[in-house]
Amino acid sequence: MNCLPFFIVILHLTNTQNVDSVWTWTCKNQSCEKVRVQPESKPISLAACKISCDPYGTLWPQPTGRVELGGELVPVDPNNIEINENGNENKLVRAGYRHFQTNLQKLGKGAEDQSGKGAKLIVTVKIEDPSQMQLRLTTNESYSLRVSQSSTGSINADIMAPTYFGGRHGLETLGQLIIYDDILNNLQIPNDVYITDGPVYPxxxxxxxxxxxxxxxxxxxxxxxxxxxxxxxxxxxxxxxxxxxxxxxxxxxxxxxxxxxxxxxxxxxxxxxxxxxxxxxxxxxxxxxxxxxxxxxxxxxxxxxxxxxxxxxxxxxxxxxxxxxxxxxxxxxxxxxxxxxxxxxxxxxxxxxxxxxxxxxxxxxxxxxxxxxxxxxxxxxxxxxxxxxxxxxxxxxxxxxxxxxxxxxxxxxxxxxxxxxxxxxxxxxxxxxxxxxxxxxxxxxxxxxxxxxxxxxxxxxxxxxxxxxxxxxxxxxxxxxxxxxxxxxxxxxxxxxxxxxxxxxxxxxxxxxxxxxxxxxxxxxxxxxxxxxxxxxxxxxxxTWREAENRMLVHRQRLVNRGIAADALEPRWCLQNENNCPT
Structure with missing residues (x-):
């Protein structure tokens, strides 16, 4: 596996910054450490730290191929998402887009007042064989995902997959790359991502x-x-x-x-x-x-x-x-x-x-x-x-x-x-x-x-x-x-x-x-x-599970955010103080 996890966290501050934030998180040894905000410094949210610090960001499950998470964290306007259907009449692909947008709306509830304050997100899914409409044991569920920023400032997310089922996994990964920053009160995404991925077992x-x-x-x-x-x-x-x-x-x-x-x-x-x-x-x-x-x-x-x-x-x-x-x-x-x-x-x-x-x-x-x-x-x-x-x-x-x-x-x-x-x-x-x-x-x-x-x-x-x-x-x-x-x-x-x-x-x-x-x-x-x-x-x-624990806690929060009453695994303190709970 080729994992290039580190990128510079540059936060585009807006007037919605929570000036009362007394804590910030900094990346050390692939874990986020909670520290006090120093005078004149800009606090970094836990979500922003996590996606930049772990080799697999906040992704669950971890990708199996190439993983490059780089560039900057860029604010995304949740009300300015363009779905590039590219002439695709596949009803499954259209459904996949809808579900992606629904999950993003759930994530961005706190950022609803950020309309016009972030980059436009353009999402394109290209399916090589749209005729494969049934999931079978032989179905290819792989995909590739590239996220880049255009010269006009918009964020382009391009997913390529042999079948819809791989394309849907790519949309799930894209959704997991978008975080809600509770300090800046906005949605953010890394602007330089390349991932190739596919499952081991059918x-x-x-x-x-x-x-x-x-x-x-x-x-x-x-x-x-x-x-x-x-x-x-x-x-x-x-x-x-x-x-x-x-x-x-x-x-x-x-x-x-x-x-x-x-x-x-x-x-x-x-x-x-x-x-x-x-x-x-x-x-x-x-x-x-x-x-x-x-x-x-x-x-x-x-x-x-x-x-x-x-x-x-x-x-x-x-x-x-x-x-x-x-x-x-x-x-x-x-x-x-x-x-x-x-x-x-x-x-x-x-x-x-x-x-x-x-x-x-x-x-x-x-x-x-x-x-x-x-x-x-x-x-x-x-x-x-x-x-x-x-x-x-x-x-x-x-x-x-x-x-x-x-x-x-x-x-x-x-x-x-x-x-x-x-x-x-x-x-x-x-x-x-x-x-x-x-x-x-x-x-x-x-x-x-x-x-x-x-x-x-x-x-x-x-x-x-x-x-x-x-x-x-x-x-x-x-x-x-x-x-x-x-x-x-x-x-x-x-x-x-x-x-x-x-x-x-x-x-x-x-x-x-x-x-x-x-x-x-x-x-x-x-x-x-x-x-x-x-x-x-x-x-x-x-x-083992130990190396996956921090991402598991993030994924549990993700499930809860999507309306699933997933059981708590640890006190929230452990989520905010990585690697301090396990023996």
Missing amino acids: YRGVLLDTARNYISVDTIKRTIDGISASKLNTFHWHITDSQSFPYVSRSNPDLSRLGAYSPRDVYTPDDVQDVIEYAHERGVRVLPEFDAPAHVGEGWQDTDFVACFNSQPWGQYCVEPPCGQFDPTKPKLYDALEGIYKDMVRQFNPDIFHMGGDEVSISCWNSTYSIVKWMADRGWGTTEEDFIKLWNHFQTQALERFDKHTKEKLPIIMWTSTLTKKEYVEKYLPKDRYIIQVWTAKNDPEIFELLKKGYRLILSNYDALYLDCGYASWVGEGTNWCTPYKGWQSIYNNSPYIYNNANQFLGAEAALWTEQVDDTAVDNRIWPRAAALGERLWAEPAH
Whole structure:
């Protein structure tokens, strides 16, 4: 990496300077030091110091290519921004411009009276292939950004990218280069910048469970805002589970009528389309998951497709109440599944699809007489291997029904499970079709076995990436099963590079399961911790969280400024006194 971080901070003072400022910040050893203002000296704001002092300025995640931040900090007029569409009719690019301007307006609220007192900002995004409208695992998300000042004094920001998704990342970087100076009460930008950038991993996700507790569309949109701001690219929507069925299926609306917590706690086709379009404009794919054959229950009451629903004592049949999983021996089950798959394919137009496969209970199937008899009629016993054959019967039938409604055979994601054990996985889950999402601990031998066998993986190890850990148990005393709480530091340091075959990892994903979360808590459970994953997956930095801490505190403030209730990480004193808090 070529990082040229230092530039002269020349502040163009106006009559709006806060003459009561008694503190200033000065750059020493790539950190900002808070000192008293000396007589006749001009104070420098913390924001101005930070963008000039750190090798990566205030950028999150850090760029992966060339980074040149130089020249001077120049005031920008927030009311004089020219968007140079350059004849571009791409609706995504136009949406990207709108979102850039919206974020800038939020940043510049305090500088609203600065109209006419700063330079004009001219923004141009050039997309090499505007026809690439869908984010795929093979999409090029790179970009280059150049900021320069013309002879007339205007600031030109030129972004070039192969696809819109890279161009959108360039707009995010440009927005992060613009600071609000609370001493001079204006927006400022470095007038000499060149950055080349692109992600290390193609899959960078956040999972949100909206079935254990219903999560509103507004909260989902804020989650997508945070994903976009942190250059993650996937919103994994765990939309149904045994506790509720809020997804309104066109093919079977009774599922949500019976299975939602209330008639209002549903996701209508219009809601789903709203979320998809909202995410698409912000460079984020919406990955639907219909978890099966386990994790089903509510909504299916009028069918005979579910075994062990709410069986008690639940601990004998599942990992949490209410129990429930599909009975693979019911032929009409696959007709119902096909309808759901058809609905989801038409709505989401996915490039990949998640079929779940999590926590299937052999004891549930084994306790169901009709299932055991069906197996016996085929000469099967009741060993684990026999039930794996039953599971494969389900998975094969379900996949055939899914494939009927896609234009191509999409990659299918499945959670690690008994089916992915070394003695079964190659027999039942072809590696050219299936991607395995690993949720077990990072030292699980199964991960190494899957890598050895050549599978593509997504890392979601619970000992670093489960964001619901570290709270009181909800099914007993003490703390929940995956305690302790996962701090942003452990997430930041959790790299797929700990494995020798790291190139088989498509990326990673942080997960928020919502047994103990609803709208009141989603923002601060996910953010800013998931942003740590954003830098890890975008840049795969060689350093630890310690070198990123100052920028992380800035990014957390950025998320808050954009309306996301990101959790505080440290006292504000630590933000203003860099490197004085960590031991």
